[in-house]
Amino acid sequence: MPAPAVRLSTAEARRSIVIDSAIQVFSLTGYLGTPIAAIAEHAHISPAYVSKLFPNKEALFVAALDECFERAGAALSRGAETSVDRSPDGILSAMGGAYADLIADRSLLMLQVHAQSAATVPEIGAALRRGIEAITTMVRSSSGATDEAVQRFVAYGQLCHLIVTTGLDEVPAEWARLLTAGIRHP
Amino acid sequence: MPAPAVRLSTAEARRSIVIDSAIQVFSLTGYLGTPIAAIAEHAHISPAYVSKLFPNKEALFVAALDECFERAGAALSRGAETSVDRSPDGILSAMGGAYADLIADRSLLMLQVHAQSAATVPEIGAALRRGIEAITTMVRSSSGATDEAVQRFVAYGQLCHLIVTTGLDEVPAEWARLLTAGIRHP
DNA sequence: GAGGTGGGTGACTGATCACTCACTGACTGC
């Protein structure tokens, strides 16, 4: 195989490329369902080098999950800042819109679902709690909404996860429309 | 190994025993994370016989998931029937209580989360949609509540899933209490 | 241009697991 004489990058740059690939591939096939080789292929490097960049598969998944929450938090924060309506409900609504835009490609959201399923792996469960904590406290402080409103915001976010994982937005039946009504999704 | 001279059962009876075991074991370790052998051990039969009773692992998981929705539907239905307050909100509340009792052991709920993660397997996705359809239509017709109220009921149910999968009910921090406030869980 | 550093890989290994198959032994109808 003739190596295409690609310039070598730094390990740090490779790491973030691999994390990007990990988000995309893990989100499609889940933690146990994706071989390291699939992520390596997506990142155009060898599986051996992925194993060199991350101590094990678990650490790679956690890194991807952390990055996923990082991006979600940034999007929500941006939504809150650019909201025209400065009332708590207005800000919450703007955050919801920003979140909807962010998860248009569904991978951030799917990764969270897969993380829930793999939460019995201690490190993954801990990363998940970290991420939810960051989102929750951020939503509360940025919006100034009541605890009940923040809880509702998160609850409808979870409903959104259900809709996307089951593809309910493409089911034309009445019961499906009942569940998807008013939920912003791509 | 001296066979303990156990009376043979019918394949039909074995099947439902295995489905019981499958619910319990799959709910702990997920679809890809549980070997058939673990379910067989729980059911006190050989892995080979599990493979004889079900065409493949996927079919076994789907059978467990169907049973899980069956039980959830029955519990909700019972809750609706025995509600003292006959207003839609009262019935919804009674259903919520019945559901909370049912999922005290968490396996039905966890299985649903694992199913969401494995929903890209066509048969599993289909079973999940079937189950959600049954629950949704049942909740709507039994309670007589508005579409918005039913949607809210499902959304907070999903929040409950998040709480249980991440063990948020045992996190003493303020952000965690914000999310768990008022949610009935065991 | 010699030598060192570090990005990157091929080839392997040991373990796990879904599924199969040939078989045993318990029950049943005659």
Added chain:
DNA sequence: GCAGTCAGTGAGTGATCAGTCACCCACCTC
């Protein structure tokens, strides 16, 4: 009491996969 049926199993098999190790070569420094 014999023949057929069906519950149930042990011992495989082939495939997949996480992680390792010895190694190669691009680039930098002096």
